[in-house]
Amino acid sequence: EDQVTQSPEALRLQEGESSSLNCSYTVSGLRGLFWYRQDPGKGPEFLFTLYSAGEEKEKERLKATLTKKESFLHITAPKPEDSATYLCAVRTSYDKVIFGPGTSLSVIP
């Protein structure tokens, strides 16, 4: 069965304390992996799309990487405004999109 998991479920960081979020997937063929950020009561905001193992993308304090079994979202020197739920999703070879449960990130000043 296709599955996407994320860890940790929740993460609390001090401002400036770098860390990584994990997205692991078991799917019947990966066509691509997406990272989103979601603030409470709002729709997910697109961050990155990764297509193949070894690919990396960066945006401000965020960097996403992809391997054959997982993806990492690295957050460098986070700020309080980075607090949000981070979601990863995969599109399978059957053209279905499956979302992970998300990681709730809190950055404390």
Add this chain to the structure above:
Amino acid sequence: KAGVTQTPRYLIKTRGQQVTLSCSPISGHRSVSWYQQTPGQGLQFLFEYFSETQRNKGNFPGRFSGRQFSNSRSEMNVSTLELGDSALYLCASSPRGRGGLDTQYFGPGTRLTVL
């Protein structure tokens, strides 16, 4: 470019009623997908439409249905509402038709409360 818009933003209904939600995709985007988001189940895929045809369907009962119009706008309908249908319903659009993988861009969602 204007983003994905969804109407209404908030809706309160009672059990047994039906509801129709609307989504206008980003201009030029031909694919619209619908998701249900609840605290317990997270984001779950409902269905995807492309050029007025349903391409994919998630594991939801037949009470959940949708359609897409020639201008790519989409509606989803839930009949015989149940308490468990209370959720944030999200619409996402993507360009499609370009080969390769298309990123989905989400609207703000419609918060449905069933009493």
